[in-house]
Amino acid sequence: MALGVPQRYLDLTDLATARGVEASKYQQGLGCFQMAIAGPDEDPVTLGVRSARRALASAGVSPDEIGMCVTGTETAVDHAKPVAAFLHGMLGLSPRCRVFEIKHACFGGTAGLLGAIEWIASGAARGRAALVVCTDIARYPLRSAGEPTQGAGAVALLVREKPRLVELEVGRSGSYARDVWDFWRPLHHKDALVDGPLSVQCYLDALSGAYRAFRVVDEEEDGEPLARTCYHVPYGKMARKAHRTRRGIDGLSEAEADATFRAEVEPSLGFSAQVGNVYTASLYMALASLLHSEAGGLEGRRVGLFSYGSGCAAEFFAGRVSAGAGAFARSLDLGAPLADRRRLTMDEYEALRQADPLADRRLASEEVRTNVAPAAGPRYLGIDAQERRVYRDV
Numbered sequence: 001m002a003l004g005v006p007q008r009y010l011d012l013t014d015l016a017t018a019r020g021v022e023a024s025k026y027q028q029g030l031g032c033f034q035m036a037i038a039g040p041d042e043d044p045v046t047l048g049v050r051s052a053r054r055a056l057a058s059a060g061v062s063p064d065e066i067g068m069c070v071t072g073t074e075t076a077v078d079h080a081k082p083v084a085a086f087l088h089g090m091l092g093l094s095p096r097c098r099v100f101e102i103k104h105a106c107f108g109g110t111a112g113l114l115g116a117i118e119w120i121a122s123g124a125a126r127g128r129a130a131l132v133v134c135t136d137i138a139r140y141p142l143r144s145a146g147e148p149t150q151g152a153g154a155v156a157l158l159v160r161e162k163p164r165l166v167e168l169e170v171g172r173s174g175s176y177a178r179d180v181w182d183f184w185r186p187l188h189h190k191d192a193l194v195d196g197p198l199s200v201q202c203y204l205d206a207l208s209g210a211y212r213a214f215r216v217v218d219e220e221e222d223g224e225p226l227a228r229t230c231y232h233v234p235y236g237k238m239a240r241k242a243h244r245t246r247r248g249i250d251g252l253s254e255a256e257a258d259a260t261f262r263a264e265v266e267p268s269l270g271f272s273a274q275v276g277n278v279y280t281a282s283l284y285m286a287l288a289s290l291l292h293s294e295a296g297g298l299e300g301r302r303v304g305l306f307s308y309g310s311g312c313a314a315e316f317f318a319g320r321v322s323a324g325a326g327a328f329a330r331s332l333d334l335g336a337p338l339a340d341r342r343r344l345t346m347d348e349y350e351a352l353r354q355a356d357p358l359a360d361r362r363l364a365s366e367e368v369r370t371n372v373a374p375a376a377g378p379r380y381l382g383i384d385a386q387e388r389r390v391y392r393d394v
């Protein structure tokens, strides 16, 4: 696996000062510390390509070995052409590859991943690997309650028959779905609309439903206890609420559940504290953070995974950390893309956000003004005369 993150971030102490809110509200109240902000030349395609190139290179996998390329996103750049098609071209994947995108809010990447493991387990993959790329830009209106819970980034997952990090359990999961209006992104909006308190309740209801369904299957199969659990992390505090709910279903009191949080969940929250919400990629950023901090100690042990997509769909599933994952995770250096980022001022942040609605109509021939030297990789330049998106590698 590998991350792709924007080159810029906003520190939430700066946002708190500007909004006249105590920093402790964001940091302790929500569990948010920094949020990644996409620049004018970054979009779900460039972030996705960055993560996928890194995943392929660090695993030593050639583009020809990929038989399925799936993107999960709720930040589509076109109503018809999927982000996966851009990736197919920019990564140089084989024409003999199944390429598509899945949308179901933050659940889209998980739907792709579960499809990929079932494709491999069925034998249809015939030894080939799947590339699942979760990529999103989380945006809420300026000065809204959701503003401190924004973020942007991608996680690429290479799925193969003999995994070197985590072996996911096939057909052993609990699903939950319900038609609700907790969070939505109308076609004419860049920013998400959300009923915040309802979204929190829907998440917890979905977790209860999916986890109870998982427990039934797991007990039938005599499942071992979960050493750690990674949750979808729209903001850090939500993982704490989720863990309390889940361990409550296991029979723990609130105090007992909270006492297990530090060991069972906290190591998975390091990356999201620096990046913020990344919608489809959020659960996998949590898994990456967990493996980055303690893969070696978890070899052979089970990790629970909870994915939630508003609207809503959820799944609770699990995987076992592979033998040798500690050394492999160290070689991947999963946190490296976070090292070289620039802290934005509030003025720069607001100027970037105000330019967002124009980005899809900007002409590629116009110069993209940015005071951050572009990182190696693809840049989004704008559109051409036929309104096709134009990218260039630097």
Ligand code: CAA
Residues within 6 Å of the ligand: 022, 024, 025, 026, 028, 029, 030, 106, 145, 146, 147, 148, 149, 182, 183, 194, 195, 196, 197, 199, 200, 203, 232, 233, 234, 235, 237, 238, 277, 279, 308, 309, 310
């Ligand atoms: N110091 C410490 N804590 C403080 C504080 C202070 N000075 N001031 C307030 N707090 C605490 C509050 O007590 C509260 O804690 P609890 O949740 O434990 O009760 C917490 O800070 C949040 O404060 P509010 O209840 O006032 O809530 P808010 O107005 O800040 O809104 C939110 C919170 C609804 C999550 C909002 O940020 C939002 O709408 N976010 C976007 C939606 C979202 O992320 N929903 C999550 C579930 S949906 C999902 O998961 C899909 C997805 O990715 C979007």
